[in-house]
Amino acid sequence: MESNIHTPPSAAHHDHPRTRRAFDTAKTSIKVYGALSAVALLAVIVVSSSGHMVNTFMWVRAVLLPVVAVLIYRMAVSASRGSRRAFERVSALAVIMPIAIIGVDLIPGVCPLWYAVVQVVCMLPIIQVAYIIRGSALRAAFPKSR
Structure with a gap:
């Protein structure tokens, strides 16, 4: 019996083992980032509760990035x-986020060095x-569409 359902060429690739492995690895990397x-x-x-300076930028980013994950x-x-x-x-964010996060951290005075290093480490899985x-x-x- 034949089917009248037309399957786009890329649909077969979604169930391919290489595709599944790639997505599984990407999802695991995102969990690590989270x-x-x-x-x-x-x-x-901890730093704030020990009496050290933590600025608003650090608080906002520290709260938002787990939500973004x-x-x-x-x-x-x-x-x-x-x-x-x-x-x-996901493709766009995976490129833009590390550039934006690390780029902003490199601006002198935005955050202390330890926080910038922590943010770089957070971006490695992304x-x-x-x-x-x-x-x-x-x-x-996901072949490029014309």
């Missing part, structure tokens, strides 16, 4: 289920996601 961001928030809390993870899950829009968003998203397995699953 955990590191939570540790960064705890560090800000949850949002990016949800987008990665949607992308792994075939959402091109979610895939494109940099890995950027490489995974641009890898051949996921490019095949």
Whole structure:
């Protein structure tokens, strides 16, 4: 019996083992980023409670980045289920976030060196996601549209 359902060429790639592994690795990296961001928030809390200076910038970023981790993870899950829009968003964020986070931290006086180092460490898993998203397995699953 034949089916009249037309499956786009890229749909077969979503179930390919390489694609699944790539998405699993990306999702794990995002979880690691979330955990590191939570540790960064705890560090800000500890430093602040010990009487050291913690500025508003550090508080805002420390609170927002774990929340962003949850949002990016949800987008990665949607992308792994075939959402091109979610895939494109994760792809863009994985490139933009490290540049923006590290770039702002390099501005003299914005934050202390220890906090900048913590933020760089938090961005390492996101940099890995950027490489995974641009890898051949996921490019095949989401070919560029014309």
